[in-house]
Amino acid sequence: xxxxxxxxxxxxxxxxxxxxxxxxxxxxxxxxxxxxxxxxxxxxxxxxxxxxxxxxxxxxxxxxxxxxxxxxxxxxxxxxxxxxxxxxxxxxxxxxxxxxxxxxxxxxxxxxxxxxxxxxxxxxxxxxxxxxxxxxxxxxxxxxxxxxxxxxxxxxxxxxxxxxxxxxxxxxxxxxxxxxxxxxxxxxxxxxxxxxxxxxxxxxxxxxxxxxxxxxxxxxxxxxxxxxxxxxxxxxxxxxxxxxxxxxxxxxxxxxxxxxxxxxxxxxxxxxxxxxxxxxxxxxxxxxxxxxxxxxxxxxxxxxxxxxxxxxxxxxxxxxxxxxxxxxxxxxxxxxxxxxxxxxxxxxxxxxxxxxxxxxxxxxxxxxxxxxxxxxxxxxxxxxxxxxxxxxxxxxxxxxxxxxxxxxxxxxxxxxxxxxxxxxxxxxxxxxxxxxxxxxxxxxxxxxxxxxxxxxxxxxxxxxxxxxxxxxxxxxxxxxxxxxxxxxxxxxxxxxxx
Amino acid sequence: xxxxxxxxxxxxxxxxxxxxxxxxxxxxxxxxxxxxxxxxxxxxxxxxxxxxxxxxxxxxxxxxxxxxxxxxxxxxxxxxxxxxxxxxxxxxxxxxxxxxxxxxxxxxxxxxxxxxxxxxxxxxxxxxxxxxxxxxxxxxxxxxxxxxxxxxxxxxxxxxxxxxxxxxxxxxxxxxxxxxxxxxxxxxxxxxxxxxxxxxxxxxxxxxxxxxxxxxxxxxxxxxxxxxxxxxxxxxxxxxxxxxxxxxxxxxxxxxxxxxxxxxxxxxxxxxxxxxxxxxxxxxxxxxxxxxxxxxxxxxxxxxxxxxxxxxxxxxxxxxxxxxxxxxxxxxxxxxxxxxxxxxxxxxxxxxxxxxxxxxxxxxxxxxxxxxxxxxxxxxxxxxxxxxxxxxxxxxxxxxxxxxxxxxxxxxxxxxxxxxxxxxxxxxxxxxxxxxxxxxxxxxxxxxxxxxxxxxxxxxxxxxxxxxxxxxxxxxxxxxxxxxxxxxxxxxxxxxxx
Numbered sequence: 001x002x003x004x005x006x007x008x009x010x011x012x013x014x015x016x017x018x019x020x021x022x023x024x025x026x027x028x029x030x031x032x033x034x035x036x037x038x039x040x041x042x043x044x045x046x047x048x049x050x051x052x053x054x055x056x057x058x059x060x061x062x063x064x065x066x067x068x069x070x071x072x073x074x075x076x077x078x079x080x081x082x083x084x085x086x087x088x089x090x091x092x093x094x095x096x097x098x099x100x101x102x103x104x105x106x107x108x109x110x111x112x113x114x115x116x117x118x119x120x121x122x123x124x125x126x127x128x129x130x131x132x133x134x135x136x137x138x139x140x141x142x143x144x145x146x147x148x149x150x151x152x153x154x155x156x157x158x159x160x161x162x163x164x165x166x167x168x169x170x171x172x173x174x175x176x177x178x179x180x181x182x183x184x185x186x187x188x189x190x191x192x193x194x195x196x197x198x199x200x201x202x203x204x205x206x207x208x209x210x211x212x213x214x215x216x217x218x219x220x221x222x223x224x225x226x227x228x229x230x231x232x233x234x235x236x237x238x239x240x241x242x243x244x245x246x247x248x249x250x251x252x253x254x255x256x257x258x259x260x261x262x263x264x265x266x267x268x269x270x271x272x273x274x275x276x277x278x279x280x281x282x283x284x285x286x287x288x289x290x291x292x293x294x295x296x297x298x299x300x301x302x303x304x305x306x307x308x309x310x311x312x313x314x315x316x317x318x319x320x321x322x323x324x325x326x327x328x329x330x331x332x333x334x335x336x337x338x339x340x341x342x343x344x345x346x347x348x349x350x351x352x353x354x355x356x357x358x359x360x361x362x363x364x365x366x367x368x369x370x371x372x373x374x375x376x377x378x379x380x381x382x383x384x385x386x387x388x389x390x391x392x393x394x395x396x397x398x399x400x401x402x403x404x405x406x407x408x409x410x411x412x413x414x415x416x417x418x419x420x421x422x423x424x425x426x427x428x429x430x431x432x433x434x435x436x437x438x439x440x441x442x443x444x445x446x447x448x449x450x451x452x453x454x455x456x457x458x459x460x461x462x463x464x465x466x467x468x469x470x471x472x473x474x475x476x477x478x479x480x481x482x483x484x485x486x487x488x489x490x491x492x493x494x495x496x497x498x
Numbered sequence: 499x500x501x502x503x504x505x506x507x508x509x510x511x512x513x514x515x516x517x518x519x520x521x522x523x524x525x526x527x528x529x530x531x532x533x534x535x536x537x538x539x540x541x542x543x544x545x546x547x548x549x550x551x552x553x554x555x556x557x558x559x560x561x562x563x564x565x566x567x568x569x570x571x572x573x574x575x576x577x578x579x580x581x582x583x584x585x586x587x588x589x590x591x592x593x594x595x596x597x598x599x600x601x602x603x604x605x606x607x608x609x610x611x612x613x614x615x616x617x618x619x620x621x622x623x624x625x626x627x628x629x630x631x632x633x634x635x636x637x638x639x640x641x642x643x644x645x646x647x648x649x650x651x652x653x654x655x656x657x658x659x660x661x662x663x664x665x666x667x668x669x670x671x672x673x674x675x676x677x678x679x680x681x682x683x684x685x686x687x688x689x690x691x692x693x694x695x696x697x698x699x700x701x702x703x704x705x706x707x708x709x710x711x712x713x714x715x716x717x718x719x720x721x722x723x724x725x726x727x728x729x730x731x732x733x734x735x736x737x738x739x740x741x742x743x744x745x746x747x748x749x750x751x752x753x754x755x756x757x758x759x760x761x762x763x764x765x766x767x768x769x770x771x772x773x774x775x776x777x778x779x780x781x782x783x784x785x786x787x788x789x790x791x792x793x794x795x796x797x798x799x800x801x802x803x804x805x806x807x808x809x810x811x812x813x814x815x816x817x818x819x820x821x822x823x824x825x826x827x828x829x830x831x832x833x834x835x836x837x838x839x840x841x842x843x844x845x846x847x848x849x850x851x852x853x854x855x856x857x858x859x860x861x862x863x864x865x866x867x868x869x870x871x872x873x874x875x876x877x878x879x880x881x882x883x884x885x886x887x888x889x890x891x892x893x894x895x896x897x898x899x900x901x902x903x904x905x906x907x908x909x910x911x912x913x914x915x916x917x918x919x920x921x922x923x924x925x926x927x928x929x930x931x932x933x934x935x936x937x938x939x940x941x942x943x944x945x946x947x948x949x950x951x952x953x954x955x956x957x958x959x960x961x962x963x964x965x966x967x968x969x970x971x972x973x974x975x976x977x978x979x980x981x982x983x984x985x986x987x988x989x990x991x992x993x994x995x996x
Contacts, residue, residue, distance in 0.1 A: 017544035024522035035722045036740030039777075043736075046515035224533045238541075242534030279537075 001073075004066035008082075011060040012282055018051045023238040030230040030246060061089055077464045081282050094143045103136045107410050114408035121398035123379060126408070130375035133410050134368050141369055152369040155413030160290050160420060162468045165366070168416055171423065171481045172359050178485050180389055182492070183353055186340050187391070189496045193335035197254060197328045204249045206320045207257045211247060213316050214258070218265045218299070219451050220245075224272060233260045235267035235296075239284060240276070243268045255337050258317075259300050266299030267292055269451055273459035283464040289414065291467045293421025294428065295454065301351045301422065302429050302487075303450065308442040310334045338495055342390040344399040351422075352492050353390065358419035360385045361404075365412050423484035424471065428458065430483045431475035499571075502564035506580075509558045510780055516549045521736040528728040528744060559587055575962045579780050592641045601634045605908050612906035619896035621877060624906070628873035631908055632866050639867055650867040653911030658788050658918060660966045663864070666914055669921065669979045670857050676983050678887055680990075681851055684838050685889070687994045691833035695752060695826045702747045704818045705755045709745060711814050712756070716763045716797070717949050722770060731758045733765035733794075737782060738774070741766045753835050756815075757798050764797030765790055767949055771957035781962040787912065789965045791919025792926065793952065799849045799920065800927050800985075801948065806940040808832045836993055840888040842897040849920075850990050851888065856917035858883040859902075863910050921982035922969065926956065928981045929973035 025044055032040070054060065068086040071079045092100070110129055117126040141154040149157055153164040211227060220227075230246035237243040245264035250256050270292060274284050286292035303309055314333050318325045325333075340350045346357035364381050367373045373381065379401045383394045394400035401407075406414055432438055432453050441449040457474035471479055492498075523542055530538070552558065566584040569577045590598070608627055615624040639652040647655055651662040709725060718725075728744035735741040743762035748754050768790060772782050784790035801807055812831050816823045823831075838848050844855035862879050865871040871879070880899045881892045892898035899905075904912055930936055930951050939947040955972035969977055990996075 013540075013544050014548065017541040017548070020538060020541040020545070021519040021522070024519070024526050028522050028526065031724070033720070033722050033724055033740055035719075036736065039737040039739055040518060042511075043515040043518040046511050047518070050512065050515070221533075222531070224531050226529070226531055238534065239537040241537055242531055 001066065001070055004063040007059050007063040008067060011054055011057065011063070014054050015051060018047055018054070020238055021047050023236055023242075026234075026236055027226075027228065027244055030228055056092075064089060077278065077281060077283050080464050080466075085282075091144055095140065096143075099136070099139070103410070106132060106136075110408055111405075114402075114405060118398055118402045121396040121402065123375075123397040123402060126402065127375045130378070130407065133407065134373070134375065134378075137410065137412055138369055138372065152366045152413070155365075155369065156416065157413075159413045159417050160288050161466050163290075163416070163420065167479070168362065168420075171420065172362055172416075174481045174485055175355050175359055175419070179352075179355060179488065182489055183340065183356065184391075185498060186352065186492055186496050187342050189498070191335045191339050191496065194328055194332040195336075197325070197332060197336050200254075200324045201251050202254050202321055202324055204251060207249045209320050210317055211257065211261050213320075214261060214313075215265070217313065217446055218262065218269065219446065219448055220265045220268060221272075225268060227261070233264050235264045235271070237268070237271040237285070239279065240272050240274050243271045254321075259304060259337070262304045263296045263300040266296035269299070269454065270295040270459050273451070273455035274462040275460040278462045278464060281462075281464075283462045285463050287458075287461065287463045287465060287470055288417070288467045290417035290420040290424055291458070291470065293418055294424035295421075295458065297422045298425035298428060298454075299447075302425055303442060303447065305337055305351060306439075306442060307334060308439045310337070312443050312445060335495070338491075340492065340496075342392050344386065344392055344394060345403055347403075352488055355419040355422065356389045358415050360389060361415040362419075365415065369412065423481050424467075424479070426484035426487045427471065427475050427477075427480060428454075429487070431457070499564065499568055502561040505557050505561040506565060509552055509555065509561070512552050513549060516545055516552070518736055519545050521734055521740075524732075524734055525724075525726065525742055528726055554590075562587060575776065575779055575781050578962050578964075583780075589642055593638065594641075597634070597637070601908070604630060604634075608906055609903075612900075612903060616896055616900045619894040619900065621873075621895040621900060624900065625873045628876070628905065631905065632871070632873065632876075635908065635910055636867055636870070650864045650911070653863075653867065654914065655911075657911045657915050658786050659964050661788075661914070661918065665977070666860060666918075669918065669977075670860055670914075672979045672983055673853050673857055673917070677850075677853060677986065680987055681838065681854065682889075683996060684850065684990055684994050685840050687996070689833045689837050689994065692826055692830040693834075695823070695830060695834050698752075698822045699749050700752050700819055700822055702749060705747045707818050708815055709755065709759050711818075712759060712811075713763070715811065715944055716760065716767065717944065717946055718763045718766060719770075723766060725759070731762050733762045733769070735766070735769040735783070737777065738770050738772050741769045752819075757802060757835070760802045761794045761798040764794035767797070767952065768793040768957050771949070771953040772960040773958040776960045776962060779960075779962075781960045783961050785959065785961050785963060785968055786915070786965045788915035788918040788922060789956070789968065791916055792922035793919075793956065795920045796923035796926060796952075797945075800923055801940060801945065803835055803849060804937075804940060805832060806937045808835070810941050810943060833993070836989075838990065838994075840890050842884065842890055842892060843901055845902075850986055853917040853920065854887045856913050858887060859913040860917075863913065867910065921979050922965075922977070924982035924985045925969065925973050925975075925978060926952075927985070929955070 021044075025040065029040075064082060064085050067074065067078075067082045071082055074082060106129075113129065114126065117123070137155070141151050144154045145151070149164065151165075156164055156168060215222070215225075215227065224241050224243060226242075226244040228244060228246045229248065231248060233246050233248055235243070235245045245261065245268050247257050247261045247264070267286075270286050271284075278284050286295070310333060311330055314330050317333075318328070338351065340352040342353065343349055346354070346361075349357050360382065363385065364373070364378055367381065368378055379397065382401045386392050386394055386400070404415075406412075429438065432450070436449055436453060438450065441447070458470055461470055461473075465473075468479065471477075519542075523538065527538075562580060562583050565572065565576075565580045569580055572580060604627075611627065612624065615621070635653070639649055642652045643649070647662065649663075654662055654666060713720075713723075713725065722739050722741060724740075724742040726742060726744045727746065729746060731744050731746055733741070733743045743759065743766050745755050745759045745762070765784075768784050769782075776782050784793070808831060809828055812828050815831075816826070836849065838850040840851065841847055844852070844859075847855050858880065861883065862871070862876055865879065866876055877895065877899045884890050884892055884898070902913075904910075927936070930948070934947055934951060936948065939945070956968055959968055959971075963971075966977065969975075
């Protein structure tokens with residue numbers, strides 16, 4: 001047992017050290033000289049090979065097996081870790097090795113082709129690749145089915161342990177029943193505000209100055225974090241004392257950098273506020289994708305798109321862009337950042353219509369896995385659903401089925417967590433209001449009190465508990481989608497004066 | 499044989515991948531959040547452990563052994579590589595393992611103590627550490643002595659293969675005989691020029707603009723290089739397509755950023771111009787410390803401190819600092835950047851007195867290794883020699899024996915390569931002049947022609963040949979110190995109108 005623990009920790013130390021390499025490479029690649037790509041690509045492939053070798057070594061696996069058998073004698077954190085590791089090793093064993101290797105090799109080389117096809121809107125060329133992926137995933141789900149996980153459940157449970165079709169059906173059922181008709185009503189209205197705000201140019205220097213301001217508001221300490229730039233914003237961390245986010249600055253869009261930087265800082269605060277006690281364990285980081293997304297969307301939407309936040313922090317923005325915003329009022333800005341629109345692109349969707357984009361993907365993924373949908377059928381269904389739910393007609397696959405990278409990378413079951421994150425966030429918000437006066441906290445100018453609540457009720461656990469446990473501990477109840485739906489309906493009823 | 503080659507290459511691939519981690523960490527540490535140090539320190543220790551494990555694995559060593567035995571059937575590059583690796587493995591075997599491990603452990607923890615003692619000028623506290631290092635090195639040289647390498651030779655040969663006391667004695671003998679009295683004459687003179695240049699403030703923005711200008715002059719392509727900032731300037735590379743240098747900008751010193759950035763770009767060009775054929779071998783990078791230093795000092799001194807370069811590129815500097823330099827002429831600037839001064843600190847020394855700083859270290863190192871000098875005696879000798887050769891009296895050990903980090907890290911035999919690099923550079927310059935009109939090339943505005951010569955005669959070989967071979971191929975003769983001495987005497991005779 002002691003030997004097993006030693007082997008387990010030693011291997012984790014090595015995986016963790018290689019993790020530093022991934023972390024640094026990811027960050028560095030946002031500014032590395034262009035000609036460096038080829039050589040580092042080879043080196044990173046070797047690092048991945050090492051990572052795979054260590055994490056599947058017989059000694060490591062047998063150490064996990066030994067510890068799993070005596071899990072009752074382990075402390076709570078380690079027991080959770082070992083149970084998860086044991087389950088994922090057991091899972092991997094059910095898949096024929098050659099099939100797995102072949103599939104990984106397929107995925108590894110698809111990214112450049114995907115980007116090319118997306119840019120050209122060329123579905124036909126990518127179609128056979130989609131079909132290969134779909135077929136593999138159908139077999140994968142068959143291999144891993146259990147008494148409780150059937151078909152698509154296998155994938156859903158991977159991204160959000162404990163969430164299966166049964167729960168998601170209730171969740172998306174409510175969205176479909178209540179939000180779809182509500183959104184249809186909203187989209188018939190037109191907000192009246194000074195639209196000049198979206199037609200002006202905002203120099204990057206000023207945008208950066210406002211990010212520096214927001215960083216203080218958010219409590220995103222300079223000695224533990226870095227804010228960089230990249231094409232697509234992201235958050236990455238190497239433990240809780242080195243958390244980095246990136247922003248993309250568009251000169252002609254005012255909202256983009258504000259909400260994407262707050263979104264990423266939301267993710268970042270989660271990483272930063274994990275308990276120091278979990279430092280040398282494998283239980284740092286967030287509890288799940290949806291849980292992580294709940295923290296970014298909480299900050300981005302519930303907090304930063306609120307009336308209170310806008311009234312508190314728009315003046316600083318107006319000071320920076322005094323010329324550009326001279327005729328724009330707080331109310332104009334509030335309407336601008338919250339206006340709902342039927343659109344094609346998920347990542348650009350507003351807070352209200354966003355869940356419909358996810359609903360569409362959930363329904364299609366399920367059909368692909370459980371009803372043998374081909375890529376071509378999936379594309380048809382995609383376009384049909386965008387018309388049914390959002391009233392828009394996809395003209396180019398670049399704005400349709402090719403818009404997200406996920407499926408081309410074999411990520412299925414991931415999308416639903418995006419909507420679930422917002423729903424968790426609404427439930428946390430409700431619970432937080434029982435403890436503190438959230439609006440007053442927002443108006444205080446800094447989000448410390450709110451951030452503290454998140455730390456005490458969510459962040460400190462890292463990934464040492466399942467999302468459902470954290471949800472129960474933090475809110476006192478099981479997941480309940482109604483908070484989210486009520487929140488959206490209330491907010492947009494007011495905004496649109498329905 | 500085929501199996502051995504495979505094992506050899508596979509292991510190199512892994513060492514090279516871990517090398518990426520060192521490279522990225524080194525770069526990242528120049529701007530990483532301060533709180534990140536502890537966690538990444540642990541991770542890097544694990545990476546080093548892995549590196550050590552791979553590079554001393556029995557399979558790797560036996561592959562090298564096999565390849566060494568059949569080295570006659572290998573191509574030239576691989577034969578050179580294997581011979582070097584074989585020699586270093588054989589060497590390591592001669593040192594009792596416990597002694598080696600104990601010494602490495604000692605060195606690993608000395609850096610913070612060294613910095614503290616240096617800052618306080620506290621010799622007494624560091625003295626016993628120096629003595630431990632000196633004693634180990636004396637034993638080390640005993641273990642590794644051969645028929646041709648005696649005492650200090652062992653260390654000299656490690657940093658510059660082929661250079662031993664015999665050659666260095668000739669080299670430093672000439673410096674002592676010819677330069678020491680010449681410098682004494684120079685130091686009695688005083689250059690007359692507008693000294694206001696060294697009393698003004700030069701905003702960092704302007705300094706950066708001039709570095710951007712110099713980058714074009716040097717041909718330091720943006721798509722393969724990066725210029726950052728750090729406390730101590732350095733060059734690092736991850737192959738020839740990712741070469742990075744750093745600069746430190748001092749607002750009140752005009753020369754520092756110019757010559758340190760050109761110095762580092764000189765190192766960088768070496769890395770960039772290694773033949774692409776050596777890409778996947780262990781023979782990239784420079785041939786030796788002195789050879790690398792020859793390329794940085796060639797650019798820094800022979801080229802950038804020349805009259806031709808000053809006349810060509812001072813106008814651009816004056817344009818940037820038009821206010822600060824309005825009363826400073828080209829001649830003032832040329833005198834300012836070349837003025838010789840007796841000083842305590844090696845790294846701040848001018849081109850002329852620099853070799854005396856190195857001479858002093860060479861003579862003391864030799865006494866330490868071969869005549870059992872203690873740390874206290876070494877310090878006395880240090881102060882005595884600074885007075886004898888440069889006429890200055892060391893008052894604080896911070897400006898004396900504690901000034902360089904090298905000895906505290908066990909680096910002995912390294913210093914001589916600094917002076918040797920300048921001497922190589924002078925010999926290369928002489929050879930280059932036979933092929934091209936160097937002054938005309940400098941005055942053309944860009945250094946392409948000069949850089950091409952360095953590539954064709956030096957850089958392209960990477961580390962696939964010994965320095966002495968490269969010197970012979972490039973200049974047609976063996977190392978000859980006279981080029982260096984003649985160069986210095988000619989340049990400073992003219993400048994000081996002796």
